[in-house]
Amino acid sequence: MGFVTIDKQKQKERKGSERVNDWNEYKLPFPEQELKDQAARCMDCGTPYCQMGVEINRSTSGCPLYNLIPEWNDLVYRGLWQEAYQRLIKTNNFPEFTSKACPAPCEGSCTAGLVSDPVSIKSIEKAIIDKAFDEGWVKPEPPLRRTGKHVAVIGSGPAGLAAADQLNKIGHSVTVYERDDRIGGLLMYGIPNMKIEKYAVERRVKLLQAEGIQFKTNVNVGKDVTMEELHQTFDAVVLATGAGKHRELSIEGRQLKGIHPAMSYLTASTKHLLDPSFTLDDDLNAKGKNVIVIGGGDTGADCVATALRQGCTSVVQFGKHGELPKERATSNPWPENPRIFSLDYAYEEAKEVLGRDPREYYVATNAFIGNEDGHVVSLTTDTFKQGEKSEMRTWDADLVLIAIGFEGVEDAVFEDMGVEKLGGTIKADNKTYQTSTDGVFACGDARRGASLIVWAIQEGRKAACAVDLYLDKKLAASGH
Ligand SMILES: Cc1cc2nc3c(=O)[nH]c(=O)nc-3n(C[C@H](O)[C@H](O)[C@H](O)COP(=O)(O)OP(=O)(O)OC[C@H]3O[C@@H](n4cnc5c(N)ncnc54)[C@H](O)[C@@H]3O)c2cc1C
Ligand code: SF4
Structure with a gap:
């Protein structure tokens, strides 16, 4: 019931007139005790709307990753930071991106917000992941065994990276193709440095590489490598090409x-x-x-x-x-x-x-x-x-x-990848993530239209699950 006695504190920021002189992030860290107090404002209301992740009236309510928010609030309040980090990464592959740039729909549906200011969920998420990196808890954890199945992921934005991370954890061998010179999609080229400093993207890519994911940059799939060639080498293909066709x-x-x-x-x-x-x-x-x-x-x-x-x-x-x-x-x-x-x-x-x-x-x-x-x-x-x-x-x-704004997926994707369109996006079922071509899946902005990092990560995770099921069935059908 901390929200009755403790006021919400906003994450401190550098002064506007000072920060325009550089390109560094503008948010300042929360002092640890203040942060614990903020976590204590969570009433553990029992029906955590903050983690429901749904669309109401064409806008997001609650966390689309279903982050276990009241649980990590309590762990932070009790000073159990490592446990809080473990809870956080159960649902979120890349809290270092969401905690910097997510518009925090979780806070808009926080129950405390009915009568007071909502809990500072995003700041708490940021403090947990920052501490985890500072303390060295974020380490490469390669899978213990490989399944022998190979998956290509096209596009290295948050959707592609989340799909790659999940599939690699299961033990599938994953190669990510990116046509740009750096990995990250809009996390790298799009969202400016003052919102997400690019060291954070590069740090995550290094971790994923150390876990066994292969990255190929400057490869425009459809031009430099054809889909036919990919089908010969890989058991499944995930299209996470974004929705970069601007209006x-x-x-x-x-x-x-x-x-x-x-x-x-x-x-x-x-x-x-x-x-x-x-x-x-x-x-x-x-x-x-x-x-x-x-x-x-x-x-x-x-x-x-x-x-x-x-x-x-x-x-x-x-x-x-x-x-x-x-x-x-x-x-x-x-x-x-x-x-x-x-x-x-x-x-x-x-x-x-x-x-x-x-x-x-x-x-x-x-x-x-x-x-x-x-x-x-x-x-x-x-x-x-x-x-x-x-x-x-x-x-x-x-x-x-x-x-x-953006109209949807670039025309070249439809011309080169042989998948059907739905409006401006790639037609793919919202449970199986399967496109009109067998073994080809789609996720992120490419499937749902221009959206948010948090939805892209969610889609990448769900598409990875669908690919894994597909590969299991393929394995069973081949009698192995
Ligand atoms: C300027 C800007 C600011 C934003 N700010 C925020 C924010 O603050 N918070 C937030 O939550 N969201 C923000 N967004 C939205 C968010 O960035 C996107 O929703 C998210 O990045 C989508 O992820 P994705 O992986 O689906 O696609 P993307 O991040 O777009 O990545 C797609 C990748 O696929 C690659 N690709 C495409 N075709 C091919 C091909 N043929 N071969 C190889 N590679 C290919 C592209 O080069 C790109 O790297 C912002 C968007 C923009 C444009
Ligand atoms: S990812 Fe976004 S919606 Fe989910 S808890 Fe973090 S800030 Fe809230």
Whole structure:
């Protein structure tokens, strides 16, 4: 019943105006005693909605990994950190990623949140995994025996890595193919360094390698290796190729220089950060520029934070919806994920550095305007204020980033892998994860559409289970 007497503490962060001068993570560790107090706020309510992991009204409620939250809260409160770590990894392959970047739908459905602030679940998860790494409890644990079965995983984002980890633990021999030069999918190129420092991805990849998983980078499956070749070598194939086909904004002037999809911008920024010999194209550098981000979501927020670190002159982010309410609306009751106003890290930084929240609401972009060199210089918008006449505005823009979401899986995946489509994603059963091709499975964003790390890990785990069952049946059918 600690929540009655102890207030929720927010994870401390470095000051916005200070952290925009580097690319390091912006969250600070919780002092151990404070953290134990926070864990004591959990009432062990008996029906832990925090770990239910379901979708209500198209939003996630509770942890999709069914993390055993009240159990590790109690263990942390009692100072039994190693036991807490053991509980945590029963359900979550990569707590070091979720505890840094998960939007924590667990907290939105925490029972304490009905009458008080929810338990600081994500901060507790972070403290457990950070301590486990610091204390050397996270060690490679290769399987004791090999099954003789071989599985190829295409794509090395959280879904592919979770599937590979689970299959390898069972004893199957796993090879992960990645077309990029580094492993990690959007954990590496997509989510910026200040949210997930890339050492954390590389550290996990080294552990998985030491456990026997093989990684092949710079291999574009479908082009460099065909699916036919994979079928000859492997007993099963898991497609975890993500949903990287971005939405386009086909309006007047789109062909002008200086207008880029958000992902090209974010990827170039991280590549340059990790390898300064990788030249950052001047057109993808926000330094000294007026930046406009089109799209009000999290990818747009990451663009804002990146532009601030590159030294932009100004940054504005357009969203087509209105500002969220400060409190839950009656149409958004607990345990639904709360749709309420918050000042994300990027907006806090923009407020401190440039003096204003960069978000503009109810904005629709009409056209881009260029100069004689064919470079964007401004754009025009219609601004719809509810109940008011629309207002036409012109904005200075030297760099425009389009962050209006993802349509689904890239066309090449359907052309090269011979699997059927369902909407924009790979058609695969939500229990067997089996695609339209025998022995080929799909998981993560490639199957469910652009989503979250926590869902990608869940899908990778479940797809691995399905592959294992499939291999068992194959083994039984062959009389072994
Ligand atoms: C900018 C941005 C920020 C985000 N921030 C967050 C966040 O803070 N929190 C959160 O929970 N989620 C966040 N997300 C969403 C999250 O990153 C994704 O839901 C998650 O990474 C999906 O995992 P995945 O493994 O399915 O696919 P991905 O991570 O997309 O990985 C797919 C991989 O497959 C590879 N691939 C594709 N085709 C081939 C091929 N033919 N051959 C070989 N390799 C191939 C790709 O190169 C890629 O590496 C963010 C997404 C973006 C775009
Ligand atoms: S993975 Fe996300 S939803 Fe699950 S406990 Fe951690 S922060 Fe909460």
